[in-house]
Amino acid sequence: MADRRDLLLLDAELRDAWGIDLGSMEDPGWWESLERDCPSELVTRFREIHQAYSQAEIGGGPQAERAERSFFDLAADDRLLGRVHSHRRPVIIDCAALVDDLLVSRGIVGPVLDAGCHAGYLSAWWARHESLEVVGCDLSRPALELGRRRCARLGRAAELVEGDLLPEGDEGRFELIVAVDVLPEEIGSGLRGLERLVSGLSENGWLVLSTGHRLDVAWSPLERVSGGLAELGLGFVDAGCLGGVVSPEQEPLGQNVFVFRRGGGGGLPGDCVERSRHDWPGFLEHAGDPDVPDREKSVAWYRARRR
Ligand SMILES: C[S@@+](CC[C@H](N)C(=O)[O-])C[C@H]1O[C@@H](n2cnc3c(N)ncnc32)[C@H](O)[C@@H]1O
Structure with a gap:
């Protein structure tokens, strides 16, 4: 699990290299x-x-x-x-940490796709792992161009390519695909996007998915999502939460995140959204502590403190 030192490095990199701050x-x-x-x-x-x-x-x-x-x-x-x-900083920090944890705990190596990477700040962070080939994919050419310059400056070998969710010709390539706030929040196009992403996974590949709004609101009804996942051969592994304090003046923002595995895991639990909130009450207590600096108020920071 990401520790305090990792989170300090991540926070500094987001701030200094990308300007992402409170x-x-x-x-x-x-x-x-x-x-x-x-x-x-x-x-x-x-x-x-x-x-x-x-x-x-x-x-x-x-x-x-x-x-x-x-x-x-x-x-x-x-x-x-x-x-x-910066408006999404706690989600970005928590996503970076969640994926780092998954890579280590599940021994994931090889090609990893950051789908909808924008300038590739997350791709650059994951490219620290020498056992990965990190690819970031986005529709925005200006974002990719800026990202390539920044990755070169950081000395990170992330490949940033233009593409609609999945780079051309990359079917079956990726051991892990991360899709955070990129799939449409409407069930028909959302599930079509999911199908395209799943086609990019290796036989036992992993998928980390977060819709900005809760899954059962973004993609309703949940039973259809559950059926869609089963048809795609994607099993549920875990649910969690990304987010925290964006600025001292705002209430904390959180969103659900799910881990799936192709050819593994189980059916989508009917209470998956409730399950995703397991860390949120503890996080809110952590965030209410006046001794905790605002920049340390996200779910990953809360989990690191509990270690
Ligand atoms: C809210 S940002 C999320 C960026 C990053 N995933 C994160 O969590 O910080 C959404 C990004 O998805 C990209 N995007 C939207 N639809 C896409 C598609 N069909 N294929 C590739 N990128 C897409 C947008 O250009 C934008 O950069």
Whole structure:
């Protein structure tokens, strides 16, 4: 399990190499600091693109897809990348730590895919493991270009490629695929995306999946999800939670995460969402402790403290 030293290194790398730090787009001061630090044309463009993306309906067709693509392309601007992704910092930290734990505890080596990697901050982190071939895949060319430069600077051999969830020709290649906040939150297109990802797994490959909203809300009804997983030969292994305090001014945010295995595991439990919350009450107690620094208020930090 990730310990304090690992988490300090991760936190420092996210902050220093990628600008991902405490702070939320929902803090009143966030927009003020953007206006102070960036040219007004960039701020105006970001406001427009952010508004269009926030208003786009889930499953809203090509217009919503365009709004999402424009948002992530612009978020690859050097001046925006860290500020925008800071809003998801606890999820990013917890996802990095959860995957590190899985790699070690299950002895996973070889090709690993970070599906929807954006600039590849997570791919770069996992590429520390010399036994892995880390591939990050995204639709956003500007994000991939920025990510390649940053990975080169960090000396990390992550390969960042353009592709729709799975790089072309990579069927059956990956021992582990991580898909966090990338699949559509509408059951039809979500399950189609899942099918595409599963086609990229090796015979006994692992999948880490997190939908931003709870699984039974993002993909409803859960029985259909359960049937879809069974058809894809994907068994349930574990459920957990990613998230924490984004900024001192905001309530903690958490989201469910699931580990599946191709050709293994069991059926999706009907209470999988409830199970995913097992660490959340303990985490909230940890987060309420005034002696814990805000940057250490995420589920991975809570678990590291309990060791
Ligand atoms: C919210 S970000 C998540 C980034 C990263 N997975 C994380 O958890 O920090 C979503 C990313 O998924 C990418 N994306 C969305 N749909 C995609 C698709 N069909 N194929 C590849 N990337 C996609 C977006 O361009 C964006 O970079």
